[in-house]
Structures are given as C-alpha cells and as structure tokens.
Amino acid sequence: MPSHGGATAKVPTEAGAPRGPDAYRLTAGDNEYDDGSLLEISMGPQHPSTHGVFRMDVVLDGETVVKLKPVFGYLHRNHEKIAESASYLAAMPYTDRLDYFCSLTNNWAYALAVEKLAGLQVPERAEFLRVITAELTRLQNHVCLAGFLMQDMGASGTPLMYGFREREKILDLFEALTGARMMCNYMRFGGCRCDTPPGWLEEVRKVVDRFPRFLDEFENLLSSNEILMARTQGIGVLTRDLAINAGITGPVLRSCGVDYDLRKVDGYGLYPKFQFRVPLGDHGDTYDRYMMRILEMRESLGILRQALDAIPEGPILDPKSKLRGFRPKPGEAYGRIEAPKGELGFYLISDGSPNPYRYRIRPPSLINLTVLEDLCLGHNVADTVTILGSIDIVLGEVDR
C-alpha cells in the first residue's frame, strides 16, 4: 500500500507541560487518507452487485483499490443461537435458509453431522436420493452464479435469464419431490423425509439429458467472449499457498490447482462409487473460477446419470431414527460436505439433552472472503465486483 504523508491530527497532551515528539498521537479515524488524493467509498449494504447486504469499505487511488475492508453482519440472523435453544429436528428447516440457493446440500451437511453424532446408518436408496438432489443443487447454484457474474460485468439480463430458465426446471423437480422450490427441508437424520413421487426420476432424467445443450449454448455465448476474457483473465489472481493457508475451499481453491474435493477426499455418501473428475485450474484468476463451475456442472451431470441408472428400491429412513424425542448421547461431531460453494461443516456438541449444546456452522462463503482484499488490491474498482461475484457468496451463509 502506498504511504501517504498526509495531514496528521496533532493533539497536545497537557497545556503547559514540556512537550517532546512523543506527546503527539494520531486520532483514530483521521488516517493517512485525508490528504485529498485518496477516496474512501462504502459499497453496500444496498448495492446492486454485492449479492445481498454485503458491504465493502473501499479506499481508492483514482480507480485503483488500495484498501478494502469487508463489513459483515447485515444478515446476521442468529441461526446458531436459535438452533441451540430448539430440538435437533427444528434446526433442519433453518439450515435451508443458510445458503438459500442450496438448501439440499445444507440439509445434507447437517444430517451428516447428526448421523455422526448419533451413529445412524443411511439406507442405500436415501443415499442415492441425496446424491441426486445434491448434484441438482450444484447445477442450479452454478448456473445462477454464472448469470450473476455476467450481470456484475454489465451483461445485464441475458445470461442471468438463461441461467434462471434452467434453474426453474430444477426447482420444479425440487417442488415435486419436497414441496417447496427453495426451502426443501427434505433430509432427516438417517435418511430422507419422503420417497419420490411417481415418475419423478424420469423427469430428472429428462432435465439431465437436456442440460448439456444448455451448457453448450452458455459456453458459446460466454466462454470465448472477448469482453468476458478481458474482464476476467489475470484479474484477482489467487496463489496456491495463500489459498491453502486462508482455508479457501470449493471451486475457488481448485481454480489455483489444489486438488481438494471433499467428495474425493472424505468420500462421504456414495461418492466413491461414482466416476467423476475434479476440474483444476492453473491461474487462479476470475476466469479460472468461472470455468471451474462450468466444468463442474458437466461432471455433475455424469454423476447424475450414473445415479439415475443405479438407484435401487428400498427404504429411505433408518428405522432407528426418531422424529420426536431425539436425544443423542453426549459427545461431539464435525460433519462436512462439499457444498457448491466449498466446504460446509457442522460442528455439534451434545450434552444428552434434546437440543444441541453447541451448534456451529462452518460457512464456506465467509471463509472464502478472507482473501477478498488480497485479490482486489491493485485492480480497478469495477473489478472488485467481478472478483466478489466469482468467489460466489451468499449472505445467508456469510452472516448466518
């Protein structure tokens, strides 16, 4: 950061006392920026491109960002506190509202943690349904992300419309299966809430079969677009070491070449059974982060096809699981899954009572924002918006 020998507020300590240079101090707030050359602006919490109520305090030298401080908490709705005063089951519908694009993966992460805590087994059909719904969630999250990213770059409308069009088809599937478009509340400890309605799996197959056509269109529209490349390549480069040290996860981490996908590393659910590849980038810039999502969608389609071919009949809930009066034995567990945004973890401590003693969510969106300032420094202010868009945050999860 450039140093600015600007005005410093000089405050004498005591009138009449002998003064040396030590007697002067800087007041907080009157900082190095007030020499007139730098501009401090606040982007958000109401800003069209901060993806919700996110706020960034940006210091600009002309158009160049010299300092950026994210400000959180405008959507802090006390999910953890509420969950600690309610039963284990009651927290499940609240998890839908964490990352409100991906309610089903949130359900899964929470169910996984509770299953670890209570030692429940998930029947095979339920595992298949979990994989199918989670991969559909990944698809609809990534198409929306790509649309919003383009919107942030000024491609107002078209890519977002195309993205939402495909998302609607997937939301129709969710609505037919779970009863709600966004807040599915579908998974239960030891399985899923209800079996598929008749003909649902065929509907999924139809959507899966038509999705590659959409992806081709989307790539034709965008991936080789000169404006997109100019706005994203070389912008917001994240280095491998910083990414690991800062705990970055998900496609943002893999865009700088780190091979770490929890579906492979932990092998939770039935993922070890499926053949799929993990896309990796080399540059860690905004374009790589965008391409990670596009390539991941193609792999997700492959997983979906395999799952639809192999899904067996059978029960969907562990008979040991209880809806009411669920009390796990004292202990603690940390369950994590590869959510579309990164590693989503739930840390639970049980003291044997019907409500969790400690209920903590490890939000990928929040932790991925650790490096936001590092990515934005030295770029133009308009690029902060694309960098933020490519990190893919959802404020419900950042602030919880």
Added chain:
Amino acid sequence: MAATGDSAAGHRLNLDPNEFGTTSESSASVETLEQILPRMKVAIPGVTFEVVPNSAPGAEPSWLVDREHALSAAFFLRDDSTLRLDYCSNVTGVDWPERTIKVKVRKGEPGAEKEVEETRVVPGYLEVVYHLYSMAAKHGPVVLRVRTPGRGNDVSLPSLTPVWRSCELQEREVYDLFGVHFENHPDLRRLLMWEGFKDHPMRKDYVPPDDYEYEPTPHDEILEKAQARLARREASS
C-alpha cells in the same frame, strides 16, 4: 496487471482426463497423540497436551493444549513433516459456564469411611476449538482446543491467525459472539454485531432485549414476557 484481451490460449483448462484431480484412495489416518507427543516435547519444551475424550460413536478425540504454548504448538502442527496440518477448517468458541456437579467422596476416619455426596463448583471457562486438516497429506481432522482460565476478565488467548489465515474472520467472530480476546490478532473488531454493541450474545447467560410487543402465539418465556408487557400497557393506559 496481466495483459487482458489476448487469446484464451494462456488460460485454457486442459480437458485431458489425466489433468483432472484424482481420487485419493483411503486417505491416511493421523498419528495418535502418543506418536506425536515425544517429537513435540522436544520441539516445544514445557508444553502440556492432553486428550479430551469424545464419546460420540466414531468421532475423533480432541487435544487440549495450554494457552501459553498454543501458538508454538500450532506452528509445530503445521510445519511438522509428517503431520503437515496446513489447513485450518473450522474455528469456534464454546461457552462453559460455571456449574455445580455432585461428586461422591469417601470421608471420615480411615477404616470407617462413608460415601458422602458433595457438591462441587466447576469454574466456568471459554473454549476455542480448531479443526485442522492437511491438504497436502489429505488427512485429518485434528481437533485442537484452547481454554481461557475464566469467563470474567481473563479471557485472552493467543491468536492463531499468524499460523493459518483462515482463522482471521472466524476468530473475529468468536471475539464478537463469545468475548474471547485474541492476542496479536491483526484486526480484532466485532464481525457480526454493530460497533458499540455491549454484550456477547452466544454466551449461555446472555439475555436478549425484550421487544415482544405483539405475540399472538407466545410460549414459555415469551409468554411470560408478553404477559408482563400487557400488564404494563394496561396499567399505563
């Protein structure tokens, strides 16, 4: 800044299957504390390290480290050539308020001992839990716990942000919601609540503000509060 607008060639992702990430079959399990402790004792003289058991089925035990050596222990865990815990996934606080427990103690003259129930006060403390994984060796988790001596004034712990940057925002959150003071944290401000907020809301003894003017479906405490409010309103009108 890199030149923009040039061809995509420099940024093309290789679609060759071999270039994609691969499955790490059967990730190696982490060493037990007994295997690590001798090495650690040499590296950090005076460290106390103990295992906190976890009775949940299949869940991993956690390691409690004293707060004076927490920072050097964290550096050791990150830099040790077999552990290589380069990724700190989750940081969270846990509030354990003061509680009384009943213990059975044998008392009386030797030979004529009696079993007496005594109540004992377990002092409260705040605990910070770190979940560590290794991205390089693909193993984990190692659960690291650090505790403050009390919940009142002495609530400072060393910040592990110098070791793992991922702690930066999460430790700020713990400071905000639990009131743990992290020494040497680069930017210790409230993360979620506004500046000027005076309490730590995730502590177990936090009392939320009373704003229950209209409660058509009240229960338990809220019912009582709504009743009290109604009574006040009737008295004032």
Added chain:
Amino acid sequence: MSLNEIYNWGRSNSVWPLQFGLACCAIEMIASTMARYDMARFGSEVFRPSPRQADLMIVSGTVTKKMVPQIVRLYNQMAEPKYVIAMGACAISGGPFKQGYNVLKGIDRYIPVDIHLPGCPPKPEALIHALMSLQKMIADQPLTGEGRPRHLKPEGASEFPIPHQGEQDLEPPCNPHIWRPPAIPRPVTA
C-alpha cells in the same frame, strides 16, 4: 372516465421497485422478474438501484437490527408517492428468526407497510399477486377528501426517524406513531 381514474391508471401501471434484496426472498423476487413469471407485464420490470427513482420498496427478507437504519434511510430517500411491500415472513414479523437477538420483529415498526405477503419464501406468483393488490389499492385511492393518500396531505409525513443502534437494542425499539399492535390476551397455562 374521470381524471382521477386516468391519473391512478398511470400511477398503478408504472410502479418501479427499488433494487434491494435482503435475503432468501430476494431470490424469488429476482425469479419473478425473469422470463417465466415476467413482472414486466405489470410495468414493474425497471428495478432502480437508486431510491430516488423508485416508487416501491419490496422488503424481501430478514431485517436485522444492524440493517434497520439503512432501510429507513433508503425509505426516506424515496420520493413520494412511495409504497412498501413486506415480502415474506421475516419482513412482516421477523418470521422464523424472530427469536433471534439481532432480528427486527417486523419492518412495520419503523416504516408504514402497505401490503403484507406471507410465505417463506412466497412463490413468484404470490409476489405478482401482491403487486396486483398494490396496483388495485393505488387505483382505488381518491385524490381529494379525507381518504386521499399520505403524499397529498400537507401534514403527511414522508420521512421517518432513523433509529440509533444502542448498546443492546435499537433506540427507540419502535416508532409508536405507526406501530400500534392490538393486545391479544392469552391466559398463562401451567
């Protein structure tokens, strides 16, 4: 057709919302502007990023106490006539998160709300229904007499005091001039 009707016809068919999303409901709000539901058919496709150009504020999502001053300020900056739709349970009453310490139990404590739309989140069709109810309300407003809307009354307030963030809670906790909840007596059961 009277002048009143022509005037209200024009007003009710060009309600421009403020581009302002808070939480989950904002996504359904975006979905309702997309091709499948197409709010443009009702003259409301122009989401203005600036409050100066907007007529309608759709409070779409949970209002936290940290966010309240900004929302009231945005509302104050909007030009009269202005309307508010409280979309979703959280905006109306705090909804499922009303037990939280940082959640405002309904935006109508600080700004007047015209249409309440329950649901968590409401479907895009439901938002369009709410918009239609608002249009109907605007179309039925007389321009003169006692029942005329607020902006035509000389004493009608167009700005509302912005609460201050105190040490525990917002100060004041509500605006008593616009927030008058009825008392619902409930017996204490053992």
Added chain:
Amino acid sequence: MLGIGLIKGLAETGRNFVGSYLDPDRLVTVEYPEERLPVKENFRQFPFLVFDGEKADIGLRCVACQICEKECPPQCIYIEKSKDKKPDHLGKPQFYPAVFDIDISVCMSCQICVEVCPFDAIKMDQQFELSTADRFRGLLLTRDRLAKPNSHFQAIHPRDAAEIDMRRVDERAKAEAKAKADAEAKAKQATAAAPGATKAVASTPKPAAAPANEGAIS
C-alpha cells in the same frame, strides 16, 4: 480474430429468440393471473386443519394434543385445550382445541407439524395468494379459518388423502368390531350371571351406549 466470440454469442441469443417460439423447453412466460402453472401435488404453503363430514365444529380431527405446538420450529402455533370432551371418529371421547391459532406471518412452511401429528389432523394447504393490507387480523388464522373439509384435502393431495382415508376406515372398522365384541362378551357375561343378580343385567347396556349418547348431547 477479435470479435469472433462476440459474434458467436450474438448468434446464440438469436437462436434462443427464435427457439422460444418453437420449443416448449425454452420456458416462455406463464401469464400468471390468467394462466397458471400446474400445482405439484407435494406443494405446501401453510397448514390447515382437516375435519370430517359437513360441520367444522363437530368433525375436527384435532384432539388438542399440542405436539405440533411443541415441535413447531418458529413457535407459530397456539393451542388451548378444551375443558370438555367430544367423541372423535372412533366414538372415543376426546378433547378438542378451544383455541387454535396459527400466525402465518411467522410460519416457515416446514411441514414439521404435519409430520409429527399422530391424528392426521393438520395438513399443508396450497393456497398462496394471501397478500393482505391487514397486518394483524389478516395474518393470524383462527380455528374457523383453518378448518377445511376432508374433501379439500382429497382434492389437493389425492395420494396422501387416499392412504389416510383407507387407514381411518380400517381403524374405524376395527374399533367397531372391538366394541361389538366387547358388548357381546359383556352380554354373555351378563346372561351367565343373570340367574344370580338381576341388577347387573340392567346396568350392562349403559357403557356400550355411552359414547353415542354423549355425541348426541354435544
């Protein structure tokens, strides 16, 4: 060549524009108030109370057990149990909800009340056009507004309703068979004991007839 990517993209938008007239897969606008999307059978919005028969105050399935009130995550249900009892569909006297309020300005449509209800009394409705200007009375649904006939439930959730109706018919048949068997057993006992005590004969028919009497009174 610079610009090729742009031209490719424009060709794609052109293809989409033309395609939207030809291909239903491109999801053209559903003009909402006039035409509607088909409602999915599983779709849920807010809960309602199911009653059997014609009259809501007699046929309400809810027995005020207050399980849903306890389990509701956002605590938006308020129930007051009745003092007296009314016979349920099996003829067994049961409490009923004197007050049953759901605050739909809080309800998060999670369906947990439906899952925990042991009496199939609360189900999810599909009505979503509920926007109102009346903040306080418009959004607090009382028992009378919540009660909807079983035929409504059959119309919106046919699969669930058929299953539940079948189960209830079975239960009822079982209960009737049991009551009949009990009455017969008692009658037999009475006839066996008849020579000894004439008083017992006079008192035996009473318990069997009691539920019917009570129903007639209330």
